[in-house]
Amino acid sequence: MNLTEGTTSTLPVPSDPSTAAGHEPLRLGVILGSTREGRFGPVVADWFLSRVGARPDFTPELIDLAEVDLPAAPTARPGPAARAELAKVTPRLAAADAFVVLTPEYNHSFPAALKSLIDWHYAEWQAKPVGFVSYGGISGGLRAVEHLRQVFAELHAVTLRDTVSFHNAGALFDEDGRHTDPADCDAAATTMLDRLAWWGLALREATALRPYAA
Template sequence: MHPLRLALLVRNSEPGKFGTVLAEWFAREVERRDDFKLDLIDLSRTPTADLPARIDEADAIVIVSPEYNHGYPGDLKTAIDSVRRPWYAKPVAFIVYGGRSGGLRAAEQLRQVFGELHAVTIRETLSFHQPTDPFTPDGTPQDPTTPAAAATLLTQLAWWSRPLREARTTTPYPA
């Protein structure tokens, strides 16, 4: 069976930003597995016109997002809305960060949006509270349970990805 194509969607991959450290660490976790092939999509560098095709090629999507004002950033909403049909019948997971909620309010709002886009959001979410120093200088999580949580997220994402890929291949989604 060929690997599942996993699109890792980040707002930007500027060196020194927490979202960049987080995305780089998670990309390494994905690359350790045989069941996924990673496609890192940096929204600050990917032309909006290219985004629908890259999401269409993906079997699963993980979105890395901060929480701003109890929600998620406007540029992420614009990117999501620019795609539409390629989101249909795709599993989506979230890695969120920021504030007292650890970004979970952003994840909950994103779940509502993706429900409208006929995507399947998985329950497992990676959440980082007050992200001042949750990673070592070499990009390793300080919390020893974080890699296991990432593995659980990826295992559930793979479980949803396989049957949904099969369904999309054999029967077009009826939306």
């Protein structure tokens, strides 16, 4: 299991940096990118949300793309059906201070529904940090993450180096959705969330002082 795409930093990372300084919790949009029938994504999402829920520095909200049916081709003048679907998700993206994208790997990349969500929005991503939790077979979804980094860079978002990835994910969880050996992945999630809290707070404060203009 490659949990952080490289060696773990030895620098100390303070826990709960935002609440320790008396700041409001960061609003975290957790985007579940798989919509495929029989998907494994909800198992990973439940595991991750249980970790976020134990932290006072985040207020998480799950954004499940299986509940949104955006047209594949964005347009500047969406029709009534597209506007109704956008109304389900756009305000939630705009309100978020940070994101974590949960993605599988499909054919060396990420799902079409996730690309559609990203392409339908622009300002909602700007000057916000994005973390990744990926899952899949032998690659653990890391090739999907590398493609997503390029996309989010174009949208002026800040992607985190530290990730969590599950290789051969189906074999790592029991029938009740519990990870059978959680120590390493729990540590990786803590590191990623600590980094996300630092970036989320820094960027929220910066944009409050000086709005970001792309």
